[in-house]
Each structure stands twice: as C-alpha cells, then as structure tokens.
Amino acid sequence: MAAKSSLDLETDPRSIIGMREFDAPRELVFAAWTDPKHLAQWWGPNGFTTTTSSFDFRPGGVWRFVMHGPDGRDYQNRVTFEDIVPPERIVYRHGGSGEDLEPVQFQQTVIFEDIGGRTRLTWRGVFSSGPERDRLIKDYGAAKGLMETMARLAEFVAAQA
Amino acid sequence: MNLDATFAALADPTRRAILARLARGETSVTDLAKPFAMSMPAVSKHLKVLEGAGLITRSREAQWRPCRIEPRALKEVDDWLEHYRRFFEESLDRLDAYLKELQAGEASSKRKKQDGKHGRKKQPRS
Numbered sequence: 001m002a003a004k005s006s007l008d009l010e011t012d013p014r015s016i017i018g019m020r021e022f023d024a025p026r027e028l029v030f031a032a033w034t035d036p037k038h039l040a041q042w043w044g045p046n047g048f049t050t051t052t053s054s055f056d057f058r059p060g061g062v063w064r065f066v067m068h069g070p071d072g073r074d075y076q077n078r079v080t081f082e083d084i085v086p087p088e089r090i091v092y093r094h095g096g097s098g099e100d101l102e103p104v105q106f107q108q109t110v111i112f113e114d115i116g117g118r119t120r121l122t123w124r125g126v127f128s129s130g131p132e133r134d135r136l137i138k139d140y141g142a143a144k145g146l147m148e149t150m151a152r153l154a155e156f157v158a159a160q161a
Numbered sequence: 162m163n164l165d166a167t168f169a170a171l172a173d174p175t176r177r178a179i180l181a182r183l184a185r186g187e188t189s190v191t192d193l194a195k196p197f198a199m200s201m202p203a204v205s206k207h208l209k210v211l212e213g214a215g216l217i218t219r220s221r222e223a224q225w226r227p228c229r230i231e232p233r234a235l236k237e238v239d240d241w242l243e244h245y246r247r248f249f250e251e252s253l254d255r256l257d258a259y260l261k262e263l264q265a266g267e268a269s270s271k272r273k274k275q276d277g278k279h280g281r282k283k284q285p286r287s
C-alpha cells in the first residue's frame with residue numbers, strides 16, 4: 001500500500017499525533033469527513049460499523065453515533081464540532097460512554113494539506129475534558145513515562161524467565 | 162479497575178520513579194525511600210496511592226512487607242493506548258480504501274458520460 005502513516009507520542013507529551021498521506025485530492029479527503037454516509041464507510045477499526053443518529057456539521061454541531069464492535073458490543077459516541085475550515089481543518093471533541101473506547105474526552109484536530117495533488121492528513125489528539133483538562137493533560141504526560149516503565153517491566157519479566 | 166485512578170497515580174514523578182524501582186524487583190519501604198529525599202510517611206503516602214490504583218501490592222506475609230509491582234494496571238493503560246493506535250491506523254486504512262473506491266467510481270462515471278450514458282456520480286458533497 002502506498003499510504004504512509006506514523007503515530008507520534010514523543011513530540012508533544014500532551015498529545016498523540018498521527019499522520020498519513022493519501023493518493024487523493026484534498027477536497028475529496030475532506031469531503032469523506034463531512035457526511036455520515038461517507039463516515040460509515042471508513043470510521044473505526046476493522047470489523048466496526050457505525051450507525052449515525054444525528055449529524056450536524058458546523059461549529060457547535062453534534063454527531064451522535066453508535067459504533068458496533070465485531071464482538072457485538074455497542075459503543076455510544078458523541079462528537080462535537082468546534083471549528084471547521086473547508087477543506088483545511090476540522091476540530092472536534094470526542095467523548096464516548098463505551099468503557100473500552102474513550103474513557104476520557106479528547107480534543108482532536110484534523111489538518112488536511114495539499115501536497116501536489118495528494119493529501120497529508122494530520123490527526124492530533126489532546127486530552128480535553130472541561131475543568132479536568134489540565135489534570136488529564138498532566139496524567140497523559142505520565143503515560144509517556146509509563147511506557148518507559150513498561151519497557152523496564154518487560155526487561156524485568158524477561159530476566160526472571 | 163479505574164483507568165482514571167491509574168492515570169492520576171502515574172501523574173506524579175516520584176510515584177513513577179517508585180514503579181521504575183519496583184520493576185527491578187520487590188523492595189522494602191525503607192529501601193524504596195532511600196533514593197528520595199523524603200520522610201517515610203511521605204513515601205508511605207505515595208505507596209498508598211499506587212496501591213489504591215492497583216499498581217502495586219504489599220505483601221502481608223513477610224515482616225518487612227515488600228512492595229511489588231502489579232503489571233495488570235499498567236497493562237490496562239497500555240491496552241488503552243493500543244486501542245487508540247488501532248482506531249487511528251485502521252480507520253485511515255479504511256479511509257484510504259474508500260477514497261480509492263470513490264475515485265474509481267468518479268473515473269468510471271466520467272467515462273460513461275463520454276459514452277453518452279447516464280453514469281451515477283459517487284463524488285461526495287462537501
């Protein structure tokens with residue numbers, strides 16, 4: 001597959017930054033985010049399907065949907081659009097009640113860049129939960145340290161075996 | 162187990178350092194306190210938070226009550242990050258495939274138009 005992708009946890013400890021390039025014009029990539037008919041075709045991990053109950057694509061508008069997992073479980077989701085600049089940028093908050101999906105709220109920024117007829121998409125997630133935001137950002141910084149701890153733990157377990 | 166409590170417990174650098182030390186093997190509270198310029202009650206307080214989050218357990222068998230790391234809670238946080246990565250990676254894989262499909266549909270509908278047939282456009286509206 002020609003698509004390039006990366007997930008960056010290091011640049012900014014408060015956020016998770018993902019990047020991917022598509023062999024498609026920016027307008028088309030952006031459009032795939034603007035209609036539940038299109039989102040249903042690709043949103044979510046493999047094996048998931050999405051049923052939208054309401055979709056209001058404007059700043060302050062809400063997208064309510066259920067993600068159906070391959071194990072038969074349903075995950076209620078709510079996306080609130082905060083900023084929309086076609087075809088460059090979408091900012092939204094994503095919070096879900098599915099315990100496995102989004103235990104905390106995220107603010108997500110999706111940037112669409114034209115790179116000579118192709119498109120680079122950058123998907124940046126920052127913890128965001130109203131008054132809890134700062135605490136969560138701090139906690140997420142801890143997750144980075146945690147990964148280091150995990151690496152040490154793995155070494156430890158390996159040494160015991 | 163509560164992921165919020167786990168993240169909150171991990172937010173403190175001293176507690177992360179304690180975990181890192183425990184990842185090397187079970188340790189007494191006295192030995193844990195040594196590298197930190199900290200009173201025993203202060204260390205005990207951190208241990209209580211870690212224990213409450215399920216990140217460590219303290220043995221009641223031995224007199225010196227060794228602390229040991231509890232990998233399950235760490236695994237839960239790791240699972241969450243893995244969940245996030247999967248969502249990102251696989252959604253964008255699917256988006257890539259869908260965009261190809263849309264472009265193929267668009268190309269064939271253009272061809273049909275040139276042939277004088279009525280092709281259905283698959284291009285999305287924005």
